[in-house]
Amino acid sequence: MTKRIFNLALPLCGIALAILAWWIASRAVADLPSPVRTWEESKLYILEPLSKRGETDQGILLLAFYSLMRVARGFLLGIAMATPIGFLLGVSPTLTRMFDPIMQVLRPISPLAWLPLGLILFQKSEPAALFAIAVCSMWPTVINTMMGVRAIPQDYWNVAKVLRLSRFTTFTKIIVPATLPYMFTGYRLSLGIAWLVIVASEMLTGTPGVGGFLWQEYNSLVYAHILLAIITIGVVGFLLDRLMGMAEAKLRTV
Amino acid sequence: MAFIEVQGLSKSFPSAGGTRRILRDVSLSIERGEFVSIVGAMGSGKSTLLSLLSGLTQPDEGSVSVGGVLTRGVRSDAAVVFQNYSLLPWFTAFENVRLAVEAACPELSKSEQRARATQTLERVGLGNALNKRPRQLSGGMRQRVAIARAFATRPDVLFLDEPFGALDALTRETLQLELARLCRDDDRVVTTVMITNSVEEAILLSDRIVPMIPGPPLNDARGALSGLERAPAMLGTPIAVDLPRPRSAAQLAHDEQATHARAHVVAALTAALGRKRPNGPLHPDTASPVLRPVAEEPR
Numbered sequence: 001m002t003k004r005i006f007n008l009a010l011p012l013c014g015i016a017l018a019i020l021a022w023w024i025a026s027r028a029v030a031d032l033p034s035p036v037r038t039w040e041e042s043k044l045y046i047l048e049p050l051s052k053r054g055e056t057d058q059g060i061l062l063l064a065f066y067s068l069m070r071v072a073r074g075f076l077l078g079i080a081m082a083t084p085i086g087f088l089l090g091v092s093p094t095l096t097r098m099f100d101p102i103m104q105v106l107r108p109i110s111p112l113a114w115l116p117l118g119l120i121l122f123q124k125s126e127p128a129a130l131f132a133i134a135v136c137s138m139w140p141t142v143i144n145t146m147m148g149v150r151a152i153p154q155d156y157w158n159v160a161k162v163l164r165l166s167r168f169t170t171f172t173k174i175i176v177p178a179t180l181p182y183m184f185t186g187y188r189l190s191l192g193i194a195w196l197v198i199v200a201s202e203m204l205t206g207t208p209g210v211g212g213f214l215w216q217e218y219n220s221l222v223y224a225h226i227l228l229a230i231i232t233i234g235v236v237g238f239l240l241d242r243l244m245g246m247a248e249a250k251l252r253t254v
Numbered sequence: 255m256a257f258i259e260v261q262g263l264s265k266s267f268p269s270a271g272g273t274r275r276i277l278r279d280v281s282l283s284i285e286r287g288e289f290v291s292i293v294g295a296m297g298s299g300k301s302t303l304l305s306l307l308s309g310l311t312q313p314d315e316g317s318v319s320v321g322g323v324l325t326r327g328v329r330s331d332a333a334v335v336f337q338n339y340s341l342l343p344w345f346t347a348f349e350n351v352r353l354a355v356e357a358a359c360p361e362l363s364k365s366e367q368r369a370r371a372t373q374t375l376e377r378v379g380l381g382n383a384l385n386k387r388p389r390q391l392s393g394g395m396r397q398r399v400a401i402a403r404a405f406a407t408r409p410d411v412l413f414l415d416e417p418f419g420a421l422d423a424l425t426r427e428t429l430q431l432e433l434a435r436l437c438r439d440d441d442r443v444v445t446t447v448m449i450t451n452s453v454e455e456a457i458l459l460s461d462r463i464v465p466m467i468p469g470p471p472l473n474d475a476r477g478a479l480s481g482l483e484r485a486p487a488m489l490g491t492p493i494a495v496d497l498p499r500p501r502s503a504a505q506l507a508h509d510e511q512a513t514h515a516r517a518h519v520v521a522a523l524t525a526a527l528g529r530k531r532p533n534g535p536l537h538p539d540t541a542s543p544v545l546r547p548v549a550e551e552p553r
Contacts, residue, residue, distance in 0.1 A: 155338060155340040158336065158340060159340050159342065163358065164328055165357050173342070
């Protein structure tokens with residue numbers, strides 16, 4: 001019982017300390033709104049989270065929803081490319097040797113670098129954003145799926161040989177189920193990256209969403225809303241990770 | 255020509271200092287319907303031999319032919335039971351067996367395949383565990399599923415790689431008798447090759463026992479005897495076990511022919527080890543627990 005109280009109380013203490021630090025910082029830096037002022041100026045967005053007053057002047061949930069939809073599309077596009085690539089690299093050492101250097105070079109490229117290329121390729125901001133999200137977020141899935149295929153125990157390959165399973169059956173009944181936990185770890189990491197990229201790409205393209213809102217409010221000098229956007233980004237990212245973590249844990253037991 | 259003809263098999267594996275030869279010039283003939291056990295100590299190359307016989311791996315030299323046909327890859331009429339069960343953990347017992355039936359008997363309808371899988375699992379006493387996953391089953395039950403998976407495809411040739419090696423002594427005995435019953439009950443002729451490290455198990459189940467003799471220890475670079483490296487293994491003189499079936503462990507303990515067979519195999523195996531008597535790897539007595547690393551459970 002006392003342990004449960006501690007489990008709840010300690011994080012709350014941590015949050016309180018962080019807010020205190022924020023308050024002290026706001027006293028020192030003139031332009032930084034205090035926690036109270038941030039709340040005062042933001043409560044309209046939080047208390048009416050779904051109201052739509054203008055193109056970017058919308059409730060915070062609505063803005064988060066736009067961003068999430070964009071992330072979902074970019075993420076799905078990313079893993080739709082990454083999963084088959086991961087399987088191919090996993091089963092073929094030749095392909096791995098061929099493409100590993102390219103992958104290692106492409107992996108550390110920042111979303112900010114991909115976005116202009118996306119704009120050149122697709123001419124419009126929306127597909128460019130999706131492109132940046134997909135290209136940045138696909139690597140953990142590629143690598144984890146590849147590792148997962150390589151980690152399949154010899155026993156299972158022997159089963160496939162002994163039962164003389166066709167290539168297709170081996171893939172659906174052995175390779176995919178054996179790799180699933182690894183794939184999901186990849187998906188979770190990929191989603192985390194996709195969420196990081198969304199803010200950057202919205203800031204650059206000015207599309208409605210949490211990132212677009214943040215950039216617009218910075219330009220209109222409403223600094224409290226920047227803090228609101230930052231906190232929203234953090235909370236949503238945390239929830240996404242938790243959700244994927246739960247899905248992953250479910251698969252682990254299989 | 256015998257049903258299974260093994261001629262001049264050799265196999266090497268890459269090792270730390272170049273390649274290590276596990277088997278050299280192994281030849282063996284097995285008649286149709288025969289149950290042959292290859293008995294040897296751990297690390298003597300038994301499993302390597304079985305995977306060559308079953309077609310799981312290819313020999314460097316020599317050939318295996320079954321029914322006059324050269325073995326390339328695993329034959330469609332063969333089944334293999336592994337020591338570590340090798341069940342797919344994401345499937346239930348039933349699905350594991352059905353997968354084998356689907357792959358081996360595409361001519362059967364879906365419902366016939368399902369019926370065959372259920373039936374075979376019922377035959378090994380798992381009628382009420384059809385929908386359990388491997389991790390919910392005990393070691394003995396898992397091996398029953400693996401045996402059912404092998405029998406469900408109605409194989410002509412059965413390869414058993416230390417099928418009871420990972421089980422405790424009691425479970426081991428029960429399953430040995432069940433396997434004997436399954437082989438006897440089947441109205442078809444099944445030719446079986448079993449790998450084991452238990453002489454008693456071999457006597458209980460086989461028509462013929464072939465000792466697998468480890469090669470003498472090799473000298474290492476400095477000319478000293480190294481305990482680990484051995485010359486390639488060879489097969490010893492086979493001995494027939496001409497006892498009526500069904501057999502029981504209790505009956506075999508005092509039977510004259512069983513005693514003779516036991517003595518022959520143990521002598522063949524120990525002679526190869528030189529003056530050192532085996533104490534760890536070889537277990538002529540099934541009642542004593544078999545000291546061996548238990549295979550890692552599949553995730």
